[in-house]
Amino acid sequence: MLKIVDLHAGVEDKAILKGINLEVKPGEVHAIMGPNGSGKSTLSSVIAGKEEYEVTKGSIIFDDEDINELDAEERAHKGVFLSFQYPVEIPGVSVTNFIKTAINETRKAKGLEDMPAKDMLKLIREKSELLEIDRKFLSRSLNEGFSGGEKKRNEIFQMAMLEPKLAILDETDSGLDIDALRIVANGVNKLKSEDNAVIVITHYQRLLDHIVPDFVHVLYNGKIVKSGGKELAHELEEKGYDWIKEEVNA
Amino acid sequence: MDLKEKLLSSFLVFENKVDIDSPIHDVRNEAIKVFEEKGFPSKKEEAWKYTSLNKILKEDYSLFPKQENAIEYKDVKKYFIHDIDSYKIVFIDGKYSSHLSETTHDGIDVCLMSVALSKPKYSLIIKNYFNKAATTDSLPALNTAFAQEGAYIHIPKNKVVDKPIQIINFSTGNEAATMLQPRNLVVAEENSQVQIIERHQSLTENAVLTNSVTEIFADNRAIVDYYKIQNDHNNASLIDNTFIKQKRESIASVHTFSFGGKLTRNNLNYYQNGERIDSILKGVTILGDKQHVDHNTLVHHIEPNCESHQDYKGIFGDSATGVFNGKIIVEKEAQKTNAFQSNNNILISDKAAINTKPQLEIFADDVKCSHGCTIGQLDESAMFYMRSRGIPEKEAKALLMYAFSNNVLNSVKIPEVKQRITKIIANKLGVNIGFDL
Numbered sequence: 001m002l003k004i005v006d007l008h009a010g011v012e013d014k015a016i017l018k019g020i021n022l023e024v025k026p027g028e029v030h031a032i033m034g035p036n037g038s039g040k041s042t043l044s045s046v047i048a049g050k051e052e053y054e055v056t057k058g059s060i061i062f063d064d065e066d067i068n069e070l071d072a073e074e075r076a077h078k079g080v081f082l083s084f085q086y087p088v089e090i091p092g093v094s095v096t097n098f099i100k101t102a103i104n105e106t107r108k109a110k111g112l113e114d115m116p117a118k119d120m121l122k123l124i125r126e127k128s129e130l131l132e133i134d135r136k137f138l139s140r141s142l143n144e145g146f147s148g149g150e151k152k153r154n155e156i157f158q159m160a161m162l163e164p165k166l167a168i169l170d171e172t173d174s175g176l177d178i179d180a181l182r183i184v185a186n187g188v189n190k191l192k193s194e195d196n197a198v199i200v201i202t203h204y205q206r207l208l209d210h211i212v213p214d215f216v217h218v219l220y221n222g223k224i225v226k227s228g229g230k231e232l233a234h235e236l237e238e239k240g241y242d243w244i245k246e247e248v249n250a
Numbered sequence: 251m252d253l254k255e256k257l258l259s260s261f262l263v264f265e266n267k268v269d270i271d272s273p274i275h276d277v278r279n280e281a282i283k284v285f286e287e288k289g290f291p292s293k294k295e296e297a298w299k300y301t302s303l304n305k306i307l308k309e310d311y312s313l314f315p316k317q318e319n320a321i322e323y324k325d326v327k328k329y330f331i332h333d334i335d336s337y338k339i340v341f342i343d344g345k346y347s348s349h350l351s352e353t354t355h356d357g358i359d360v361c362l363m364s365v366a367l368s369k370p371k372y373s374l375i376i377k378n379y380f381n382k383a384a385t386t387d388s389l390p391a392l393n394t395a396f397a398q399e400g401a402y403i404h405i406p407k408n409k410v411v412d413k414p415i416q417i418i419n420f421s422t423g424n425e426a427a428t429m430l431q432p433r434n435l436v437v438a439e440e441n442s443q444v445q446i447i448e449r450h451q452s453l454t455e456n457a458v459l460t461n462s463v464t465e466i467f468a469d470n471r472a473i474v475d476y477y478k479i480q481n482d483h484n485n486a487s488l489i490d491n492t493f494i495k496q497k498r499e500s501i502a503s504v505h506t507f508s509f510g511g512k513l514t515r516n517n518l519n520y521y522q523n524g525e526r527i528d529s530i531l532k533g534v535t536i537l538g539d540k541q542h543v544d545h546n547t548l549v550h551h552i553e554p555n556c557e558s559h560q561d562y563k564g565i566f567g568d569s570a571t572g573v574f575n576g577k578i579i580v581e582k583e584a585q586k587t588n589a590f591q592s593n594n595n596i597l598i599s600d601k602a603a604i605n606t607k608p609q610l611e612i613f614a615d616d617v618k619c620s621h622g623c624t625i626g627q628l629d630e631s632a633m634f635y636m637r638s639r640g641i642p643e644k645e646a647k648a649l650l651m652y653a654f655s656n657n658v659l660n661s662v663k664i665p666e667v668k669q670r671i672t673k674i675i676a677n678k679l680g681v682n683i684g685f686d687l
C-alpha cells in the first residue's frame with residue numbers, strides 16, 4: 001500500500017529525513033518511535049503532503065503511484081489521513097459542517113454526488129457513538145476551546161468518517177488521560193480491517209498497549225535505525241533511547 | 251470646470267427649483283458656504299492621508315439626472331433581502347421609485363425625505379433633528395446643501411417596528427457618470443426598536459459617485475440596528491457619512507460589509523449623550539482588484555458608564571488597499587467608560603496593503619479602553635490541516651476567511667442578512683461550501 005524508498009526531505013537547507021525506507025501492507029499496524037527531534041513528525045507531514053517540506057530525494061509510492069507531486073487534498077482523496085498532534089482551531093465552522101465539507105469534497109474529487117443528508121446524519125450518529133461523542137459536541141466550532149482529549153477524539157472521529165486506507169496517527173496519545181486513551185484506541189481498533197493500515201507515531205509505549213503494532217521502527221537522526229516486532233517497543237520503554245543512539249554512533 | 255465649481259454653480263439653479271421657503275433653506279445656504287470654503291478633502295489632511303479622491307473627482311458627473319429610469323423588480327430582486335417581509339424605500343438615480351417601494355405611515359413613518367421636507371406635518375421633527383448630528387466637514391456639508399431626497403424614518407415612543415426596513419439606492423448610469431447625494435434621517439424615540447438595511451447599487455459600468463449622509467437619533471432605551479451592504483461595481487464610489495446621536499441606555503449598532511466598489515469611505519461617527527449607552531461598530535471587508543475601503547470611525551464618550559465595541563476584520567487580495575482609522579474620545583466626565591477596539595487584517599497578496607491606526611484621546615482617569623490591530627497572512631498550518639482532510643485549497647481558504655469573520659457575522663441579528671452576507675462572500679471567493687455557516 002505504502003512504499004517509501006530512500007526518502008530525503010527537509011526545510012529550506014536543513015535536512016531532516018536522511019534516507020527513510022518503509023513498506024506498509026494492507027492490514028498492518030506499524031509503530032514509529034524515536035527520541036525528540038528524530039524526524040517523526042516530519043515524516044508524517046511529508047507523507048500527508050505539507051508544502052513547507054521539500055523532498056530532495058527518494059519516492060513515496062501509495063497504491064503503486066508516486067504521490068510526491070500531489071497536493072495534500074489529492075493525497076487525502078486517495079485515502080491518506082493524518083491525525084494531527086496539534087489540531088487547528090477553526091472558529092465558526094462546526095465539527096459537523098467541517099466533516100460534511102471534507103466528505104463531500106472527497107466525493108466531488110471522485111466524481112460522486114454529495115452524500116444525501118439522511119445518509120450523512122446516519123453516518124455521523126454511528127461514528128460519534130463509536131467515539132462516545134455527544135451531539136452537543138458536534139455543533140461546537142471545530143477544536144475551539146476543546147480539551148486535549150476532545151481534540152484527539154475529534155481527530156479519530158474524522159478518521160472514522162473519512163475511512164482512509166492509510167491512517168497516520170501523529171502523537172495521538174499526547175495530552176490524553178487514560179479514559180480518553182482507551183476510547184481513542186478502541187475507535188482505531190474497531191476501524192481496523194484487512195484492507196487498511198495504520199502508522200502510529202509515538203514517543204511512548206502506552207498507546208501501543210492498546211493499539212498493538214505488527215512492526216516497530218526506531219527513527220533516529222532522520223533514519224530508521226532499528227526495526228522489530230512489538231517487543232521492541234517494550235524494550236524501548238524499559239531502556240530508553242540511549243542504547244540505540246550508542247549503537248548507531250558506534 | 252472642475253467638480254467643485256460645477257457644484258457651486260448648480261447650487262443656485264437647485265435652490266431656485268426647490269422651495270425657497272423650505273425650513274432648511276438657511277441650513278442649505280450655510281452648508282454650501284462651508285463647502286465653498288473647505289472644498290473636497292485632500293491627502294494633506296490627516297483624516298484623508300491614505301485615501302485620495304483625486305481620480306474619482308475627475309469624472310464629469312451629471313448632478314441631476316433628467317430622465318426617469320424605470321427598473322423591473324425581477325431584474326434587481328437579487329439586491330434586496332427578498333426572503334423576508336420588509337419595508338422598502340427605493341431610489342433610482344436619486345429619484346423615488348414607488349413601484350419598488352413599500353412605505354408606511356401606520357403608527358410609524360417610513361417614507362421620503364422630500365415629503366418630510368415639504369409637508370408641515372413633519373416640520374417639527376425636521377426642525378429638531380435635520381442636520382443636528384452631521385458635522386460641518388466639507389462632504390457632509392456638500393450633502394446638506396443639496397439634500398432633497400432619501401429615507402425618512404420616524405419611530406414613535408415604545409414602538410417596535412415589525413419588520414426590517416431596506417433602503418436601496420440604484421443608479422442606472424444612463425446619463426454617463428452620475429453623482430448622487432442621498433440624505434437619510436432616522437429618529438427612534440424613547441424605547442423604540444428598528445432594524446435597517448442599506449445598499450447602494452450601480453446597475454451599469456458607468457462611474458457613480460455617491461456622497462450620502464445618514465443621521466440617526468436613538469432616544470432613551472431605543473435600539474437601532476443598521477446594516478450596510480457595500481458590494482458595488484468597480485466603477486462605483488461611495489462616501490458614506492453616518493452620524494449617530496445616542497441618549498441614555500440606548501443601543502445602536504452599525505455593521506458595515508464592504509465587498510466591492512472602486513473607492514469606499516465610511517465616516518462613522520457616534521456621540522453618546524447620556525449614561526449606560528452601548529455603541530457597536532462592526533465590519534467585514536473583503537476586497538480584491540484595485541478596490542479601496544477606508545473605515546474612519548469616531549466614538550465620542552461624553553458621559554459616564556457607557557460602552558463601545560468596535561470589531562473590524564479585513565481581508566485584502568490583489569492590489570486592494572484598506573484603511574482603518576478608529577478614533578475614541580473619552581471626555582473627562584465620562585468615567586467608567588468601557589471602550590474596546592479591534593482591527594484584524596489578512597493580506598493574501600504581496601500587492602495588497604492596509605493602513606491601520608487607532609487614535610485614543612482619553613481625558614478621564616477611571617476607564618477601561620483597549621485597542622489592538624493585527625496584520626497577518628492566512629494561517630498555513632490551518633490550511634494544511636483542512637487540505638489534509640480533502641478540502642481543496644480554494645475552499646479551505648474560504649473556510650478560513652469565514653472563520654476569521656465569524657465574530658462579526660455572529661452578531662448580525664437578522665438571519666437572512668447573515669445568510670446573504672455569507673453567500674456574497676462565497677460568490678466572491680468563487681466557492682460553494684454547501685452549507686450555511
